[in-house]
Amino acid sequence: MMTDSVSIRVDGLEILDNAIAQLALVNYGHFTAMQIRDGRVRGLSLHLDRLQSAHAELYGTIADPALILDRVREAASDAPNSYLRVTLFESDPGNVQVMTALRPPVAPAGAPTGLLPIVYQRPAAHIKHVGGFGQLYFGRMATRQGFDDALLTTADGEISETATANIAFIEADGTLVWPSAPSLYGITWQMLDTALAEAGIRTRRQSVTLNDISGFSGALLTNSVGVVGVSRIGSVVFNDEAPVQAIADVYESSPWDII
Structure with missing residues (x-):
């Protein structure tokens, strides 16, 4: 961890905030990302749970959910329709720091996505952590080859996730199959599992390889x-x-929580 003052300049301008220096130079932390609409977000409690559990694992420190929620509310009050990233880190042991970053809201892609299979697995894949060099590198490689994103696989072709999302496959009877290789249990995935169960649509998790995908609908x-x-x-x-639209329609019925 960094405890001493560090001098950092970007394009000749000095950055004086030592917390920013920590994020710039130390590739260690974790985050969650959410879409805010009219001051509401889907799965708010799930986002808070994610940040608490990840922080305990990475730092051995309790991250106060009330503090996190206060920071989310502060950010959302300035931008009730936005994309919000909430990053937790520590520049000093035990000092939980919360960084919020706002961008304009992001809408789903207007067309289905093309994926290029790449042999790569995220370290500590169950955590939404900072330091996504591999994801960015292979994502850019995919776009240069005419695809939209990279599909991450093991050397044996077992599918885990993409560089930016979870992936699931739909069987002929409508069952949704999530790959069982190590990956992030995303918030949207968690909400979708609940919504699909309520709608009577079956889901399961199993090994899926590149050789299997032609058998899905x-x-x-x-x-x-x-x-x-x-x-x-x-x-x-x-x-x-x-089949995809049917699943998307179920997800769109999921409630929005007031921040």
Whole structure:
């Protein structure tokens, strides 16, 4: 951890905040991301739980949910319609620091996504942590080859997640299958599991490999933006958008929580 003062300049301008220096130079922390609409967010308690559990694992420190919620409310009061990223870190042991970053709201992609399979697995994949060099590197590689994102796999072709989202596959009977390889249990995934169970739609988690994907009726991605269809994975093409839309419609029924 950094405890001494550090001099950092960006384009010749000195950054005096030591907390910013910590984030700039030490690749250690974690975050959650959410879409805010009219001062509301989906799965607010799940976001708070994520930050608390990740902080306890990374730092051995209790992150006060009331403090986190206060910071979220402060940010949302200035931008009731936005994309909010909440990052937790410590520049000194035991001193929980909360950084909020706002951007304009992000809408789901207007077209299904194309994915390029890449052999890469995120370290500590169950945590939404900072330091996504591999994800950014392989995501850019995918776009240079005409795809929208990278699909992360093991060397044996077992699918885990994409560089920016969870992925799930739809069977002919409508069952949703989540890959069982190590990945983040995303907030949208958690909410979708609950909503699908209430709608009587089955879900399960199992090993899915690149050799399996042609046997599914469709595939979809979930992240803070919502549910988006997959048009192709490598050379495998999914043409039927109806199964994905049915799942997306269920997710859209999920409630929004007042911040």
